[in-house]
Amino acid sequence: RIPTSTLKRLPQYLEVLKQFTRAGLREVSATKISVFTDFHQTLVRKDLSYTSINNVPQSGYNIKQLAKAIEELLNWSDTSSSYLVGVGHLGSALLGYQEFSLRGLTIVDSFDNDPAKIGTIVHGVPVHSVLEITSLAAKKHIKIGIITVPPEAAQLVADLMVHSGIKAIWNFTPQKLHVPTDIIVENVDMFASLAVLSRRLAEKDAQ
Amino acid sequence: RIPTSTLKRLPQYLEVLKQFTRAGLREVSATKISVFTDFHQTLVRKDLSYTSINNVPQSGYNIKQLAKAIEELLNWSDTSSSYLVGVGHLGSALLGYQEFSLRGLTIVDSFDNDPAKIGTIVHGVPVHSVLEITSLAAKKHIKIGIITVPPEAAQLVADLMVHSGIKAIWNFTPQKLHVPTDIIVENVDMFASLAVLSRRLAEKDAQ
Ligand SMILES: NC(=O)c1ccc[n+]([C@@H]2O[C@H](COP(=O)([O-])OP(=O)(O)OC[C@H]3O[C@@H](n4cnc5c(N)ncnc54)[C@H](O)[C@@H]3O)[C@@H](O)[C@H]2O)c1
Ligand SMILES: NC(=O)c1ccc[n+]([C@@H]2O[C@H](COP(=O)([O-])OP(=O)(O)OC[C@H]3O[C@@H](n4cnc5c(N)ncnc54)[C@H](O)[C@@H]3O)[C@@H](O)[C@H]2O)c1
Structure with missing residues (x-):
């Protein structure tokens, strides 16, 4: 069961991932997500560990895959x-x-x-x-x-x-x-x- | 500094205190407040310890004084x-x-x-x-x-x-x-x- 505090932060990750996509990025590090959301890096990694998307050393998370995984986790891809x-x-x-x-x-x-x-x-x-x-x-x-x-x-x-x-x-x-x-x-x-x-x-x- | 989690529960205490007043009660125990708000008794006592109102053994809190103290604590008595x-x-x-x-x-x-x-x-x-x-x-x-x-x-x-x-x-x-x-x-x-x-x-x- 995913903690409520994690669930409440996930929409903010989705929001910054959309902004990164609009800026043309394909990958992003936990550090960069941390800067844009003001959440501590370790918290970001912990929250995102609930998705099945890996944080690849040197390059980070694949933005498209991560956004899709968060939406599925929240069941926001279904109506x-x-x-x-x-x-x-x-x-x-x-x-x-x-x-x-x-x-x-x-x-x-x-x-x-x-x-x-x-x-x-x-x-x-x-x-x-x-x-x-x-x-x-x-x-x-x-x-x-x-x-x-x-x-x-x-x-x-x-x-x-x-x-x-x-x-x-x-x-x-x-x-x-x-x-x-x-x-x-x-x-x-x-x-x-x-x-x-x-x-x-x-x-x-x-x- | 009063914890944010306590501040978020105080309006619910105010609500039940109003209901008790309408029912004609003058005093109330932490146990009774706990039953009506679904918060654990020890949490209720801890939250209410931030007001200066004492929980008198056998009789409990004076409802009028407690409600006034919570409103003052939240600065809801000023507009x-x-x-x-x-x-x-x-x-x-x-x-x-x-x-x-x-x-x-x-x-x-x-x-x-x-x-x-x-x-x-x-x-x-x-x-x-x-x-x-x-x-x-x-x-x-x-x-x-x-x-x-x-x-x-x-x-x-x-x-x-x-x-x-x-x-x-x-x-x-x-x-x-x-x-x-x-x-x-x-x-x-x-x-x-x-x-x-x-x-x-x-x-x-x-x-
Ligand atoms: N409507 C809801 O149920 C709801 C629910 C959750 C969150 N929100 C949020 O609340 C905000 C308002 O939503 P809404 O549905 O009322 O939108 P709306 O479009 O009905 O109202 C927005 C108002 O802001 C005014 N406005 C736009 N730019 C402005 C500016 N620069 N300076 C001053 N006024 C400006 C518009 O003229 C309009 O009157 C949005 O940020 C929305 O995300 C709304
Ligand atoms: N308006 C706000 O900004 C706001 C903010 C926070 C909380 N709330 C809460 O939201 C709720 C609605 O507030 P509001 O300002 O929209 O009130 P409102 O009086 O404008 O709307 C209430 C609606 O509920 C309907 N209604 C009343 N009894 C009903 C029943 N038994 N079955 C079906 N419909 C019924 C009424 O006809 C009315 O259309 C309230 O509980 C209020 O405390 C409102």
Whole structure:
């Protein structure tokens, strides 16, 4: 099992590898990757050891092979269809974001409980009634659900997703979700991020 | 200096303390907090030891005092004004989000380079030309800048912010920012989060 800290750094390696490709390079050393990502060299070598690509002495990693190996490791070379529930401010911003589909995630349907939104199309994605999620998800074998409803509705929506056969939930609400142990939950917690920003600023001011 | 991992858990303690207050409790034990947050008891005690509130044997922590101490520790009891640059899909969602102002962060002005947006008001916040940021920020002593522009524009916007006297940047773009060492940068990296979700789902499918 690949450590979470390694997984979180891999997209940054992909980003610099793309920049090197655009600059016409074919190979790159761990040192050079380290300089561009600010991660220590030994960390870079350790992270990249999870791919099957060797770091050849004198020349380094083959850039094309390494990028492909990282994408496969993240399963970003396959496209998974996902459902998004909660087509409000944040939900519609996510629906409009093209970058996810380049990273293996396509939002194919969305759901809401607001009659004014049901039946509309937001950024090319149809909005259905949340009551339809179970029947639609099971039919299309959807594995990933994205939650952008108000926190007090999040647990109910998670239950509906699990009941529909969804196996992984990307939770953008601050609500902690309780799901069976075999269901994957990944949280985007902006309050945690704000806590770090505010405290570090206060520490600096105090100096 | 409080560890980043502790800072990221403190908002969840605040959340459960609010729930306990609504339920009419006056004191709470580390064990009870542990059950509601799923963090191990020893971790809870360690995290809360950074506040000056004692865990009294038999009765536990005073809920009101503990919540106030955590808010002060995060500097969420003070309100900092901030500037947001990039009033697109994500930027406007953040402008519409009331929860930040309850956590010490108020967005007072926003900026963009799109003539169609300059001069408008989005969720009550005026949109100015990005060229005005330096003169406005210095006048109002703004310390926090939020970046929601496309990645290729992010570094330039960061430079403008630093030049305007902004001391902490909340970066929502996938672009790594290079700033002087005394400037705080906190990243919200949705690709890192997606990497964890996709890989864990692929691992589960492989079982
Ligand atoms: N807007 C942001 O910038 C931001 C930032 C961080 C976190 N969040 C979190 O994201 C979530 C959404 O925030 P928002 O600002 O987009 O809110 P919003 O009110 O704009 O959108 C919520 C949407 O969910 C729908 N909804 C409500 N209950 C539902 C239910 N039971 N089933 C289906 N749909 C339902 C509403 O009709 C609405 O369209 C919240 O949990 C919020 O805390 C938002
Ligand atoms: N939309 C999402 O859900 C989402 C998710 C994750 C990350 N992001 C990141 O957030 C950022 C914004 O994404 P978005 O979807 O809102 O894009 P968007 O195109 O909707 O918005 C970008 C805004 O920035 C403005 N802008 C462009 N260059 C500028 C400059 N030099 N100075 C000032 N303003 C400028 C544009 O006029 C536009 O209003 C991007 O970096 C994106 O990668 C977005």
